[in-house]
Structure formats: structure tokens, C-alpha cells
Amino acid sequence: MTELIRLTGITKVLKGQKEPRTILDGVDLTVRAGESVAIVGRSGSGKSTLLSVLGLFDRPDSGTYSLDGRDISRLPERHAAKLRSSHFGFVFQRFFLLKHLTAAQNVAMALINGQGWLPRRDRRARVMAALEQVGIAHLARNRPVKMSGGEQQRVAIARALVRDPRVLLADEPTGALDTETGSIVIDALQEATTRGCALILVTHDRDHAARMGRIADLRSGVLTERSHTLSAGRLS
Numbered sequence: 001m002t003e004l005i006r007l008t009g010i011t012k013v014l015k016g017q018k019e020p021r022t023i024l025d026g027v028d029l030t031v032r033a034g035e036s037v038a039i040v041g042r043s044g045s046g047k048s049t050l051l052s053v054l055g056l057f058d059r060p061d062s063g064t065y066s067l068d069g070r071d072i073s074r075l076p077e078r079h080a081a082k083l084r085s086s087h088f089g090f091v092f093q094r095f096f097l098l099k100h101l102t103a104a105q106n107v108a109m110a111l112i113n114g115q116g117w118l119p120r121r122d123r124r125a126r127v128m129a130a131l132e133q134v135g136i137a138h139l140a141r142n143r144p145v146k147m148s149g150g151e152q153q154r155v156a157i158a159r160a161l162v163r164d165p166r167v168l169l170a171d172e173p174t175g176a177l178d179t180e181t182g183s184i185v186i187d188a189l190q191e192a193t194t195r196g197c198a199l200i201l202v203t204h205d206r207d208h209a210a211r212m213g214r215i216a217d218l219r220s221g222v223l224t225e226r227s228h229t230l231s232a233g234r235l236s
């Protein structure tokens with residue numbers, strides 16, 4: 001499989017406090033196309049910080065971040081913004097859907113914002129394909145208020161997928177959902193990996209972590225891969 005992401009010795013130090021605090025302390029991570037990786041670790045261990053670095057919302061203080069073999073560790077924001085919309089899809093615990101728009105219109109927003117103008121017919125086809133991919137094409141005309149939490153999260157996933165990202169970054173996407181609904185959302189995320197998209201999932205749920213191809217544990221700023229020998233339940 002093609003290597004997409006390579007982090008080498010990434011550090012991130014929080015300043016602006018009395019004592020600077022090292023949140024990421026030499027993180028190494030390689031992710032290939034179509035792979036799924038769970039990032040687990042205690043609350044406050046730096047998982048979201050790591051996703052921010054991966055999603056180019058934040059830059060590392062040292063270390064190297066390569067995407068598709070290109071060093072993007074120190075990319076200026078205007079280039080980072082372009083790369084974010086061309087290469088990444090984001091899913092968060094909160095769905096961030098616009099209430100007055102239908103599911104299809106919410107998904108279409110990602111195309112309008114990210115890729116300039118697309119002919120209406122092409123836009124509609126891509127929106128419907130993304131909704132289909134997460135199993136809710138039949139809800140295209142519904143507004144979020146008429147949907148369950150799991151359905152709303154699947155609209156948010158369709159919105160992340162509609163631009164055909166190379167990497168999907170998901171930060172506790174099932175955090176607000178019950179176990180069964182959460183599992184359906186994980187199915188929808190995993191479906192993307194069958195099309196070659198890489199999935200990096202931050203989760204506190206052992207079952208969801210165990211369903212990823214790899215599990216990496218962030219502890220004291222260091223990321224360590226571990227085996228799939230987790231028992232069910234919630235991680236600390």
C-alpha cells in the first residue's frame with residue numbers, strides 16, 4: 001500500500017503557561033492508503049493535539065511531517081488550507097450541521113466551499129453518492145432536526161467524504177452516541193477505507209479501537225503501537 005503519512009519525531013510544546021508543557025514528545029507514525037489506525041490514551045494525553053497536527057490546524061515545534069512524500073512540517077497557512085480541503089476529511093464528536101439545510105444541502109456545502117463551482121448535476125451526483133456510501137441516501141431531503149444522532153453523524157461523515165479525501169481524521173465521532181449507533185457510525189467510517197482512504201480515529205471505546213487495523217496508544221507524549229488484545233468497554 002502507498003505510504004500517505006509519515007510523522008518522525010514530532011514534538012508539540014504548550015507555551016503561554018508558567019512552565020512550558022510537552023504534549024507530543026517525539027511521535028512517530030506511518031499510515032498507508034486504506035489503513036485504519038485508532039489513537040487511544042487518557043483524557044488530556046494529547047490525542048486531539050496530534051489530530052490537529054495531522055490535519056494541519058497546528059504545526060509541530062520539531063520533527064517532520066510528510067504527506068505523499070512531501071515535507072509539509074512548516075507549510076504556511078494558505079498552502080495548508082488548500083491541502084486540508086484537497087486531502088483531508090474531518091469528523092468530530094459534534095456534528096456541526098446547519099439546521100435550516102437538508103442532509104443533501106449540508107453535504108453539498110463541502111463541495112461549494114472546497115472546490116469552487118461544480119455543475120449542479122455533478123454536484124448532486126457526488127452528494128448522493130456520499131450519502132449512499134454512509135447508507136442514508138433516503139434521508140437526503142430531511143433536515144437534521146428530524147434525524148437521530150447516528151443519522152446526523154452519518155451526514156457529517158458524508159460531508160467529509162464528498163470531496164474524496166485521502167485521509168479521514170475522526171475525533172471521538174461516537175462520543176455522543178449509544179453503543180449500537182456508534183457501531184453503525186464506525187461501519188460508515190470503515191467503508192471509506194475500502195476505497196483507499198486512510199482513517200485515523202481518536203476514541204475512548206475499546207470495541208471501536210479494536211475494529212481498526214492498528215491501535216496506537218498516546219502516553220506521556222509518546223505514541224506506542226499495541227496489539228489487539230483489548231477487552232470490551234471504555235478506555236481510560
Ligand SMILES: Nc1ncnc2c1ncn2[C@@H]1O[C@H](COP(=O)(O)OP(=O)(O)OP(=O)(O)O)[C@@H](O)[C@H]1O
Nearest residue numbers: 014023041042043044045046047048049050202204
Ligand atoms: N489551547 C490550549 N491551551 C492550553 N492547554 C491546552 C490547549 N490545548 C490543549 N491543551 C492541553 O493539552 C493537553 C492535551 O490536550 P488534548 O485535547 O490534545 O488531549 P486529549 O487526549 O485529546 O484529551 P480528551 O481525551 O479529553 O479529549 C491537555 O492537558 C489540555 O488541557
